[in-house]
Amino acid sequence: MPDEPILKVDGVSKHFKVGGRTLRAVERVSFDLGAGETLGIVGESGSGKSTLGRLVLRLLEADEGRVVFQGEDLAKLASNELRSRRRDMQIIFQDPLASLNPRMTVGAAIEDAMVVQKIGRSASERRHRTEGLLERVGLQPSAVDAYPFELSGGQQQRVGIARALSLGPKLVVCDEPLSALDVSVQVQIIQLLQELQRELGITYLFISHNLGVVQLISDTVVVLYLGEVVEQAGADELFERPQHPYTQALMRSVLKVPEELEKRAPLVALAGEMPSPLSPPSGCPYHPRCPLAMDRCKEEKPLLRTVSEGHMAACHKAGEAVTMGSAPAVLVTPSELAAS
Amino acid sequence: MADELLSVEDLHVEFERGDSKVYAVNGASFSVGPGETLGIVGESGSGKSVSVLSVMGLLRGSGQVTGGTAMFMGKDLLKLRRRQLEDIRGRDIGMIFQDPMSSLNPTMRIGDQIMEGMLSHQYTSRKGAFNRTLQLLDEVGIPEGKARFRSYPHEFSGGMRQRVMIAMAVACEPQLLIADEPTTALDVTVQTQILVLLRQLQLKGRMGIILITHDFGVATNVCDRIIVMYAGKVMESAPLVDFLARPAHPYTVGLKGSVIEVGTKAHQLRAIPGMATALTEPPRACPFAERCQLAADRCLEELPPLRPLGLGHYVACHRAEEVLAAAGTTVGAQVGGPVGGQVGGQVGGQVAQGVTARA
Numbered sequence: 205m206p207d208e209p210i211l212k213v214d215g216v217s218k219h220f221k222v223g224g225r226t227l228r229a230v231e232r233v234s235f236d237l238g239a240g241e242t243l244g245i246v247g248e249s250g251s252g253k254s255t256l257g258r259l260v261l262r263l264l265e266a267d268e269g270r271v272v273f274q275g276e277d278l279a280k281l282a283s284n285e286l287r288s289r290r291r292d293m294q295i296i297f298q299d300p301l302a303s304l305n306p307r308m309t310v311g312a313a314i315e316d317a318m319v320v321q322k323i324g325r326s327a328s329e330r331r332h333r334t335e336g337l338l339e340r341v342g343l344q345p346s347a348v349d350a351y352p353f354e355l356s357g358g359q360q361q362r363v364g365i366a367r368a369l370s371l372g373p374k375l376v377v378c379d380e381p382l383s384a385l386d387v388s389v390q391v392q393i394i395q396l397l398q399e400l401q402r403e404l405g406i407t408y409l410f411i412s413h414n415l416g417v418v419q420l421i422s423d424t425v426v427v428l429y430l431g432e433v434v435e436q437a438g439a440d441e442l443f444e445r446p447q448h449p450y451t452q453a454l455m456r457s458v459l460k461v462p463e464e465l466e467k468r469a470p471l472v473a474l475a476g477e478m479p480s481p482l483s484p485p486s487g488c489p490y491h492p493r494c495p496l497a498m499d500r501c502k503e504e505k506p507l508l509r510t511v512s513e514g515h516m517a518a519c520h521k522a523g524e525a526v527t528m529g530s531a532p533a534v535l536v537t538p539s540e541l542a543a544s
Numbered sequence: 545m546a547d548e549l550l551s552v553e554d555l556h557v558e559f560e561r562g563d564s565k566v567y568a569v570n571g572a573s574f575s576v577g578p579g580e581t582l583g584i585v586g587e588s589g590s591g592k593s594v595s596v597l598s599v600m601g602l603l604r605g606s607g608q609v610t611g612g613t614a615m616f617m618g619k620d621l622l623k624l625r626r627r628q629l630e631d632i633r634g635r636d637i638g639m640i641f642q643d644p645m646s647s648l649n650p651t652m653r654i655g656d657q658i659m660e661g662m663l664s665h666q667y668t669s670r671k672g673a674f675n676r677t678l679q680l681l682d683e684v685g686i687p688e689g690k691a692r693f694r695s696y697p698h699e700f701s702g703g704m705r706q707r708v709m710i711a712m713a714v715a716c717e718p719q720l721l722i723a724d725e726p727t728t729a730l731d732v733t734v735q736t737q738i739l740v741l742l743r744q745l746q747l748k749g750r751m752g753i754i755l756i757t758h759d760f761g762v763a764t765n766v767c768d769r770i771i772v773m774y775a776g777k778v779m780e781s782a783p784l785v786d787f788l789a790r791p792a793h794p795y796t797v798g799l800k801g802s803v804i805e806v807g808t809k810a811h812q813l814r815a816i817p818g819m820a821t822a823l824t825e826p827p828r829a830c831p832f833a834e835r836c837q838l839a840a841d842r843c844l845e846e847l848p849p850l851r852p853l854g855l856g857h858y859v860a861c862h863r864a865e866e867v868l869a870a871a872g873t874t875v876g877a878q879v880g881g882p883v884g885g886q887v888g889g890q891v892g893g894q895v896a897q898g899v900t901a902r903a
């Protein structure tokens with residue numbers, strides 16, 4: 205990274221209180237991101253990805269750590285200053301319907317934000333721009349008059365994308381932005397996001413469970429597990445040479461489209477108890493489920509360390525050229541599937 | 545097909561929007577038997593959710609079923625009274641909605657919401673429902689159920705809310721599970737755990753499943769049959785073996801060519817050119833014609849019926865035989881549409897303008 209990063213996240217944590225106990229949602233996460241780059245964030249459901257996205261935009265206050273955006277510590281901004289910076293920092297929410305005002309038409313929702321941020325000279329100019337945006341995310345311009353509940357899940361999601369892009373942001377947190385789209389529209393949106401990035405230098409924080417999409421769109425990827433970064437590397441490096449056993453388990457669990465019926469893979473569930481963020485395991489947070497775990501893993505927490513240039517992992521065994529650990533129990537085989 | 549669990553025939557659904565109409569579902573037919581999994585894939589906005597919601601009597605807004613039948617255990621669900629449908633819903637048919645946040649009650653504790661269905665359908669006692677709730681939370685991968693029982697939906701992650709919906713849907717051991725995008729917010733390891741759980745329920749109680757998904761990896765690894773929807777119509781209905789080896793509709797071929805997997809490179813991206821049409825009129829010709837590389841005059845004039853092509857394999861395309869014959873050849877690749885760069889180029893260029901121009 206030649207220039208000063210546009211975004212510096214430095215040791216941010218967020219804990220919630222659940223029934224009098226402490227839940228560690230995000231634990232001391234740090235990364236830098238240069239302008240025009242994309243950081244992919246993957247990890248287990250509930251590992252703190254959305255919480256991290258909100259912390260970065262200061263939609264949620266961190267318990268500790270700093271977020272520096274364009275050289276400014278966001279926590280130090282007064283609320284009116286923060287509001288004016290909002291235009292540069294947008295989010296595509298994971299839950300599109302819940303993030304749209306049910307009493308506002310699609311057009312009004314997008315144009316309202318433009319009015320607040322003083323974009324567009326007249327109502328007709330804003331309407332024109334809104335229709336253009338909708339078309340670019342693959343919606344009919346007539347969608348401006350629709351209410352959110354009148355749209356399909358994927359149409360709502362694309363309204364969320366259009367709204368986030370409408371303000372000309374510099375940083376966009378994309379939280380599962382493609383999960384409700386058919387695969388052809390997914391490709392169109394990815395190409396749109398990449399075009400905008402090339403032309404305008406937009407920076408993306410791209411949260412997704414779709415590992416293929418993350419690899420394709422990201423420069424760097426971090427893997428979260430129980431709120432902590434357990435691995436970080438360039439996108440191709442990470443998916444081609446995963447070092448952390450959790451990342452390896454993720455890669456093994458990806459369901460591919462088989463060429464023919466006989467090539468279907470068995471469904472293999474990860475062995476071991478799901479961990480709880482209310483009582484995280486001692487030592488390595490992954491040790492109760494890790495096929496490679498040794499005594500040291502139960503006691504001593506592995507630190508995130510460099511295993512090869514630009515590739516970091518938090519595992520005592522990372523870098524030891526261990527291949528993916530032994531496969532856990534096969535629970536359902538294709539023949540069982542066929543037999544039913 | 546006498547032993548189907550649910551059999552939907554020629555379903556039509558319309559909405560009013562302003563002074564025009566939206567023809568969301570235009571003669572869709574599909575069925576699922578006990579122990580079977582039917583996958584529904586297709587265009588965003590093609591009527592997948594509306595089809596299953598209308599069968600369950602849950603259409604929102606101005607939605608109206610204007611034709612068709614939906615036979616479930618000898619009864620036409622579309623003709624049942626509200627009360628009768630409520631009895632079936634949640635007990636005989638479990639439903640996982642596409643949007644968990646808006647389907648859960650924000651002011652009610654998670655645990656109580658899971659228990660509610662079991663109690664209202666008298667599935668078990670209060671104590672039994674409580675214990676089953678803890679067990680279900682564990683099975684869907686939410687540990688420390690006792691502590692999490694008292695949480696509210698906003699305190700859960702997207703994927704955890706999705707798993708709460710799954711727990712609610714299977715709580716009363718339904719005969720049919722309708723799952724609308726049930727695993728979109730789950731990482732692949734938890735997703736597998738959920739798919740294994742559903743499979744186990746299926747093996748135990750012969751539960752039938754209708755699985756709506758955009759994830760071709762999921763659809764092709766768990767479904768017995770897959771139907772492909774476009775513009776409120778079924779374009780193709782194929783046993784998995786044919787869906788994999790002999791897709792016969794240009795739209796199916798195009799979709800399969802758009803799938804992104806680990807290792808897919810930018811230059812391999814393929815989108816189907818163009819965008820979906822507005823459904824302000826019921827289709828009178830092939831609704832895919834304007835985006836189809838194979839479209840001929842006939843396609844623009846005549847609605848292709850869903851017709852048998854092979855054993856259990858149906859397709860709504862005038863030129864399906866040619867699609868099959870072209871498979872594997874260059875024409876086959878073309879059917880999927882040209883390289884997306886062109887499409888993306890157009891699309892992106894315009895947005896870039898819209899975004900930079902500021903007052």
Ligand SMILES: Nc1ncnc2c1ncn2[C@@H]1O[C@H](COP(=O)(O)OP(=O)(O)OP(=O)(O)O)[C@@H](O)[C@H]1O
Pocket residue numbers: 220221222227228229247248249250251252253254255256298481698699700701702703704729730731
């Ligand atoms: N407001 C809140 N109160 C209490 N706990 C919360 C709150 N928000 C999030 N959590 C908890 O923090 C953890 C992380 O949640 P988060 O939504 O960040 O996960 P995620 O990685 O985005 O998961 P998913 O992939 O399922 O969307 C979860 O255990 C969740 O229950």
Ligand SMILES: Nc1ncnc2c1ncn2[C@@H]1O[C@H](COP(=O)(O)OP(=O)(O)OP(=O)(O)O)[C@@H](O)[C@H]1O
Pocket residue numbers: 353354355356357358359384385386559560561566568586587588589590591592593594595604605606607642823
């Ligand atoms: N309440 C409503 N009023 C008007 N139109 C509606 C309403 N609900 C759905 N529609 C329209 O009906 C069509 C089908 O919607 P549906 O939700 O079934 O799509 P879908 O196939 O589930 O798409 P997705 O994959 O995006 O979820 C869409 O064009 C949508 O805009």
Ligand code: SF4
Pocket residue numbers: 793794795830831832833834836837838839840843848860861862863864
């Ligand atoms: S009927 Fe014609 S236009 Fe429609 S999919 Fe077939 S070839 Fe293409």
Ligand SMILES: [Mg+2]
Pocket residue numbers: 253254255298379701702703
């Ligand atoms: Mg999330």
Ligand SMILES: [Mg+2]
Pocket residue numbers: 356357358592593594642724
């Ligand atoms: Mg839907």
